[in-house]
Each structure stands twice: as structure tokens, then as C-alpha cells.
Amino acid sequence: KFIKITGYVNSDPSFKDHPKVINGASDLLLEIFGEKGRHTRVAIGVSSLPLDSVVEIDFLCEVH
Incomplete structure (x- = not known):
């Protein structure tokens, strides 16, 4: 079960449309699972990411 994602x-x-970018990850999780x-989710804009990545997604999951 996915609890929260942070994008x-x-x-x-x-740029102000960070949530629209993270919609893709949310939609994919719903389609697959x-x-x-x-x-729940959070979308955050940053000035840089490691390895010049465009997007980084952090998942908080519950496993039974």
C-alpha cells in the first residue's frame, strides 16, 4: 500500500506547475496497483537534483 509520495x-x-509533473507518478501507481x-502527495520545486535529474520521487509504503 502506498501511503505518500513526495516529488x-x-x-x-x-515554473509553477510542479503538481502537474507529479501527476504522472500518481496516475501510474493507480493504473498498476x-x-x-x-x-497523499507533495510536489516540491527545487533548483537542482543529483546527477542533473529532472524529477525525483520518494515513496512511503506499507508492506504486509
């Missing part, structure tokens, strides 16, 4: 978007300071893919 970091490497972007220009003028159905109801177990439901989660």
Missing part, C-alpha cells in the same frame, strides 16, 4: 521537480524559479496505489 521533487528540478525547474526554473518561474489500483486502490492500493492511492496515496
